[in-house]
Amino acid sequence: MPDALLEVSDLRVTFRTRQGPVTAVDGLSFTVAAGEVLGIVGESGSGKSVSMLSILKLIRDPNAQISGSVLFRGRDLLALPDRQLRDIRGRDIAMIFQDPMTALTPVYRVGWHIAEQIRAHEQVSKRAARDRAVQLLAEVGIPDPTRRVDSFPHEFSGGMRQRVVIAMALACNPTLLIADEPTTALDVTTQAQVLDLMRRLRATHGSAIVVITHDMGVVSEIADRVLVMYGGRAVERGPKSEVFRRPRHPYTWGLLDSVPRVTGPKVRRLPAIPGAPAGPHDAATGCSFAPRCRLRHPACDARPELRGAGSHLDACWLPADGRPALREETHG
Amino acid sequence: MLLFAVRRFGAAILVLFAISVLVFLIFFATPGVDPAARIAGRNADPATLAQVRHSFGLDRPLPIRYALMMRHLFISRDLESFVNRGAKVVPQIIQAAPITLSLVLGAAVIWMLLAVLMGTLAARLRGTLVDPLIMLAGVVGISLPVYWLGEVVNLITQNRLHDGLFSWVPPLGYVGFTEDPGQWALHLLFPWLTLAVLYAGIYARVLRAELVANLNEDYVRTARAKGISERRILLRHALRCSLIPVVSLFGLDFGALVGGAALLTEVVFGLPGVGKLTYDALQNVDLPMIMATVLYAAFFVVLANAAVDVVYARLDPRARHA
Numbered sequence: 001m002p003d004a005l006l007e008v009s010d011l012r013v014t015f016r017t018r019q020g021p022v023t024a025v026d027g028l029s030f031t032v033a034a035g036e037v038l039g040i041v042g043e044s045g046s047g048k049s050v051s052m053l054s055i056l057k058l059i060r061d062p063n064a065q066i067s068g069s070v071l072f073r074g075r076d077l078l079a080l081p082d083r084q085l086r087d088i089r090g091r092d093i094a095m096i097f098q099d100p101m102t103a104l105t106p107v108y109r110v111g112w113h114i115a116e117q118i119r120a121h122e123q124v125s126k127r128a129a130r131d132r133a134v135q136l137l138a139e140v141g142i143p144d145p146t147r148r149v150d151s152f153p154h155e156f157s158g159g160m161r162q163r164v165v166i167a168m169a170l171a172c173n174p175t176l177l178i179a180d181e182p183t184t185a186l187d188v189t190t191q192a193q194v195l196d197l198m199r200r201l202r203a204t205h206g207s208a209i210v211v212i213t214h215d216m217g218v219v220s221e222i223a224d225r226v227l228v229m230y231g232g233r234a235v236e237r238g239p240k241s242e243v244f245r246r247p248r249h250p251y252t253w254g255l256l257d258s259v260p261r262v263t264g265p266k267v268r269r270l271p272a273i274p275g276a277p278a279g280p281h282d283a284a285t286g287c288s289f290a291p292r293c294r295l296r297h298p299a300c301d302a303r304p305e306l307r308g309a310g311s312h313l314d315a316c317w318l319p320a321d322g323r324p325a326l327r328e329e330t331h332g
Numbered sequence: 333m334l335l336f337a338v339r340r341f342g343a344a345i346l347v348l349f350a351i352s353v354l355v356f357l358i359f360f361a362t363p364g365v366d367p368a369a370r371i372a373g374r375n376a377d378p379a380t381l382a383q384v385r386h387s388f389g390l391d392r393p394l395p396i397r398y399a400l401m402m403r404h405l406f407i408s409r410d411l412e413s414f415v416n417r418g419a420k421v422v423p424q425i426i427q428a429a430p431i432t433l434s435l436v437l438g439a440a441v442i443w444m445l446l447a448v449l450m451g452t453l454a455a456r457l458r459g460t461l462v463d464p465l466i467m468l469a470g471v472v473g474i475s476l477p478v479y480w481l482g483e484v485v486n487l488i489t490q491n492r493l494h495d496g497l498f499s500w501v502p503p504l505g506y507v508g509f510t511e512d513p514g515q516w517a518l519h520l521l522f523p524w525l526t527l528a529v530l531y532a533g534i535y536a537r538v539l540r541a542e543l544v545a546n547l548n549e550d551y552v553r554t555a556r557a558k559g560i561s562e563r564r565i566l567l568r569h570a571l572r573c574s575l576i577p578v579v580s581l582f583g584l585d586f587g588a589l590v591g592g593a594a595l596l597t598e599v600v601f602g603l604p605g606v607g608k609l610t611y612d613a614l615q616n617v618d619l620p621m622i623m624a625t626v627l628y629a630a631f632f633v634v635l636a637n638a639a640v641d642v643v644y645a646r647l648d649p650r651a652r653h654a
Contacts, residue, residue, distance in 0.1 A: 058556055062459060082562075090559030097557075102550035105569050107576075107648055117558045152649040168558070 004071075005208050006032040006055075006176055011068035013047070013054045013232075015061065025051045026232040028068075029306075034175065037202065037209045039223030039240070041216060041255060043277045047232035048212045049098075052178050056089055057082075072176070091121040094169035094207075098181035100161035104153040110137070110164045111149035117171045136167040139204075140197060159190035166197065170205055177207045183218060195221050216259050220244060225311075228252050231277070231288030238312030246324070248314040251289045253327050287317070295326060336652050337642045344638035351630040356398050359623050360388075371619045372414045380414060387412075405627065411620050413613075421624045424609060429628070431506050432605035435597065436589045438520055439527035444582070446532035448571075451539030456566055458544065467540065473533030482526045482600030489522060504602035523601040527594060531585060535578060542574035549573075576648045583640025590636065591629030 013025040025047040032038050040048050053059050054066045055077060070077040072093065077085060089095075097103050104113055114136055115129035124132075130149065137145035140163040153161055162182065169177055179198065183191040199222055202209055211222055219226055219240065226243040228236040228251065236249040247253055254273035275292035287293070290300040299317040306313040308320070318326065360367045368384045369376065376384075385391060389400040404411040409422040454466040489498040501522065507515040546552065547570050555565045595607030606625060613621035645652045 056557065058553060086559045086561065088559070089557055095554075095557040097550060097554060099550060103554045105551040105555070105573065106650060107572055109649075116560065120559050120561075154650050165554070168554075 004031040005034045005036075005073065006210075007069075007071040008051075008055065009069050009071075011051055011054065011070065012066070013050050013059070014065045014067075016063040016065070024232055025054065028229070028232070028234055030227050030234065030237065032176065032208050032210060035202075035206055035208050037211065037222055037224045038227060039219035039225070040210060040212045040227045040229060041214065041219055042229035043214055045277050046229040048214075048229055049180050051229075052095070052180055052210065052212055054078075055178070056093060056095065057085055058095075087121070090117055090174070091172045092174055093176045093178065094172070094174035096162075096165050096169050096177065096179040096182050099185045100158055100165050101185065103165050104161060106153055109150050109152055110156070113153075113164070114149075114168045114171050117168050121172050132171065133167075136171055137164070139170075139201075140164070140167040141193075142167075159186050159193065162186060162190075162194055163197065166194070166201070170201060170207070173205055174207055177209045178212070179209060180212045181214070182211065184213070184215070191218075198222060216255055228255065233288060234306055234315065235289065236314040237306060238308075238314075242312045246312075247327075248308070248312070248320070248323055249289075249316050250293050250295055250318075250327075252314075287315070333645065333652065336645050340638050340641050340645075344634050347634050348631060351634070352402065352627060353398065355623060355626055355630070356401055359619065360390075360397055360401070361394060367619075370617075373617065376414065384414065405624060411624060413618050413621050421620050424621070425606065425624055425628055428604055428606045428609045430508070431603050432590055432592070432594060432598065432607060434506075434509060434516065434520055435523055435527065435603060435605060436586065436594055438517075438524040439531070439589075439594075439597075440582070440586055442524055443528035443531040443535060446528065447535030447539055447578075448575075450532065450536035451543060451574075452566065452571060454536065454540045455543035455547065455570075463540075467537060470533035470536045473529040474537075476529060478526060478530060478596045479600055481529065482523070482597060485522050485526055486600065506603050523597055523603060526601075527589075527597045535581070538581060539574055539578050542577055543570050546570040546573050572647070576644065579640055579643055579647060583637045583644075584633075586640075587633035587636030588629075590632040592625060 008031070009029045011025055011028040012023065015022045015024060028047070028051050030038065040052075042048050050059065054064070055070050057066070057078065059066070066078060068078070072088065077088065080088070104110065108116075111130055111133040114133035115126065118124060118129040118132055119126070134145045134149050137149055142148050142160060142163055148156075153164070156164065162185075166182075177198075182198070183194050186194060195218065198209065198211075201207070209222070211218065213219060223240045226236075226238060226240050227234055228243070228249060230251050236243060236247070236252050243252065244256070247256055251273070254271070257271045258273065273292055274294075285303065286301040287304050290296045293300070295318060297317070302317075304315040304317050306315045308314055359370075367388070368381050368390055371388065372380045372384045388404075389397045392400075405422065409420070411421040413419045413421050450466050450470060454463045457463050486504070489501040490504065494501065500518070502515065502519050505519060507519050509516040543566075547566070549570075552565055552569055555569050560569075590606075592607040592610045594605065595611055597603070598605040598607045599611070606628060609621070610625040610629075612618075613625060641651075
């Protein structure tokens, strides 16, 4: 892809523990084009957050070992010295975290947080930074922003705080916004508002967005392309419409089927993926999803690589053509 | 914020009133004890007893006795110590208070500076050898008893090395700040350091633990993602939040020390402060003096706590509406 903004290849994150090394992210590769929204989906512990944190070297654990390359506009972030990486963080790549209740320093006013972000990257006066903060708060839909700019985080609700966090992330017009479960801690109506806000801001600010989530609904709302992760590896990758209409990997089937449907025939029991997510210590040599897969066969003892025709790739040994039938058959 | 301060000090006044009533009741209404005999001291003659009874209104109802007592303490300030042959109690306390205040204030400044420095440095250099070394120094400071450390300091500065290295150290005792600020500081320097060593150790450890916990908080990760420098994250974000519990600890310690808990330091360095006064009064069972010093101590504990609450609210906006 010629205009790739972010190009991650063979990212590997390993933690040293008493029980031996634990691989949280295992050879992850993907690209994000400018202005594009990539949804990364997977269960808890599939390595989504860790991979995003490691891109900006935000993992402070001294036992973590990160390898691979993360090219952002042609520069390898993993090789950059901290000083230069700091200039990129917040200005070119901004990040939104899951829990807005704890994401802001409790003793400072929300305007202060936004102004701090602006003044960390631009030479502007306090006055100007504050005015920008008011504008941003208005943009993310905080009512009465001139007054609320002087409120403390604890005076906001969860959804409002997430808006503040988003306003902060957008303060320097980043070209890439990484949102780590931005709606998970919010209630459903607030989720919809925040997603709507992110979609709108993408249009006005033109940022590319990487959304990490375990919620297929969020992906279908906002993403252009989807990356499904399991056990630290990508198991399926492709355009959203393809992945949703013609999912190829049994794990993706499970994810899609476990979303409750409001319309259509009522299912007696919501299908769940049997078993528990692969633990980090279950060092699998084969397909990491195999222990939970109903279609497991001898080939699964070897590790499948991402492959496929065109832009829709998957890592599964099942024959490509027979899969829709196999999917129907498993939960008939 | 101002409203909070006013409310907080209003509450403090109520607490002080309650304490004064409680202290009064303990001294004058404990069943089976004749307060006159206690106040007059051991082997007092009947004339003194009668005088005490009259002076404290012991033949009148309790509320009047309370009012009389408070008048003796705060208005006429002529509460007499009978054990000590009629010495006035209140002027003694007024004389001793600045000495204790000087000692504790100076020590507090030193220990807070030291603690912030040590705690922050240790948290910043976690994982290196510096951290455990600083914490070890803290434990040593905590483990040294003040009376021992004070005596050793005196031995060195007043005796062994007094002709050489420490010839500038003045003899033990106290010089008022208004008389000569330079001599005031010089006389108090070693008492300050001695008292500060213990608290610096405790506070450095508390602060380090708080900092380490705060540096793992989500907001620190947010700040890093914003591109804020590590130094600013440590000082403006983590340290600021870590100071909140330290300040409440400080309020308790400061109040107790001004109230007389600095006794050992005062005795070792020959400072005639409130701790020393209380100690002597207890030795002689000098009831009026004990009562006055107890009230004085309560006054400072309550006042220090109110002041700390106001500072606390300044530091932590969440506390302002509580």
